[in-house]
Amino acid sequence: MxxxxxxxxxxxxxxIGENTMIWQFCVILKGAEIGKNCNINCNVFIENxxxxxxxxxxxxxxxxxxxxxxxxxxxxxxxxxxxxDLIPRSKQYPAEFAKTLVERxxxxxxxxxxxxxxxIGKNALIxxxxxxxxxxxxxxxxxxxxxxxxxxxxxxxxxxxxxMIDKEGNSYQFLxxxxxxx
Numbered sequence: 076m077x078x079x080x081x082x083x084x085x086x087x088x089x090x091i092g093e094n095t096m097i098w099q100f101c102v103i104l105k106g107a108e109i110g111k112n113c114n115i116n117c118n119v120f121i122e123n124x125x126x127x128x129x130x131x132x133x134x135x136x137x138x139x140x141x142x143x144x145x146x147x148x149x150x151x152x153x154x155x156x157x158x159x160d161l162i163p164r165s166k167q168y169p170a171e172f173a174k175t176l177v178e179r180x181x182x183x184x185x186x187x188x189x190x191x192x193x194x195i196g197k198n199a200l201i202x203x204x205x206x207x208x209x210x211x212x213x214x215x216x217x218x219x220x221x222x223x224x225x226x227x228x229x230x231x232x233x234x235x236x237x238x239m240i241d242k243e244g245n246s247y248q249f250l251x252x253x254x255x256x257x
Contacts, residue, residue, distance in 0.1 A: 081117075092129060110147065124172070128179065142172040142191065149177050152185035152203065159191045178213065180230065200228050214254070229254040 077093035080086050084101040092111030097103065099117050106123030109115070113127060116135045121127070125139050128147035133139070136154040143157050159172040173191035177183070181195045184203035195201065196213030205222040216226040216234060227235040230253065239247040239254070246257045 116153075134185070140172070142174045143177075144175070145177045146179040146181075146197075148180045150182040151177075152183055152187065154186045155183050155189065156187075157189045157191070161191055181211075198228060198230050200234075213252075214249070227254065 078091045078095040080097045081099040083099035084097050086097055086101065086103045087105040088103055088107045088109065090108045092109060092113065094111055095109055095113040095115070097115045101115055101117065101119045103121040104123045107121045107125045109127045110129035110131065112129055113131045115133050118135045119133050119137050121139045122141045124141035126144045128145060128149065130148045131145050133151045134153040137151050138156055140157050140159040142159045145151065157175055159175070160169055161173055175189060175191055176194040178195060178197040180198040183189065183195070183201045184205065186203055187201050187205045187207065189207045193207055193210050195207065195211045196215065198214050199211045200216045201207060201211065201222060202218035205218055206220040207217070208221045211217055214227055214229070215224050216228050217223060218225050226237055227239055229235070233241055235241050235247055235254065239249070241247070247254045248257055
């Protein structure tokens with residue numbers, strides 16, 4: 076066992092990668108898969124049909140429901156809520172929950188809500204308090220309710236406006252899956 080679980084956490088899965096830390100008051104169900112070097116902060120709930128990659132940070136107060144996959148290097152801010160049932164009814168369950176994918180390197184700001192069945196593309200940035208109601212392309216920045224695209228983001232985390240210009244006035248182009256300065 077090369078991971079750490081706080082003695083006040085209820086962790087039922089054994090599928091946890093090395094160097095992962097799970098803090099107090101977390102509940103993680105038996106079927107969940109958690110990668111290496113993750114930091115699962117206090118008060119996080121993770122259901123069974125959940126896959127979490129390596130180097131993922133999940134801040135306090137997050138619920139990760141069945142059908143959610145978080146790829147490597149994803150950041151999930153405090154109190155982010157994922158959904159998995161588009162027509163919820165008490166004691167009535169769908170045959171299968173909607174699948175949500177957060178691709179590698181994406182970041183989701185505090186208090187955002189991610190509606191089930193959507194994909195957040197790699198390196199995308201979702202601003203705090205946003206509501207994601209559709210697929211988010213890779214390397215884009217989104218804010219609001221519903222979330223709207225406000226710019227682009229490089230793999231290094233540099234924010235560009237909708238014209239692909241940074242705050243210093245440098246212009247970029249997107250080529251071969253990367254932003255390059257013109």
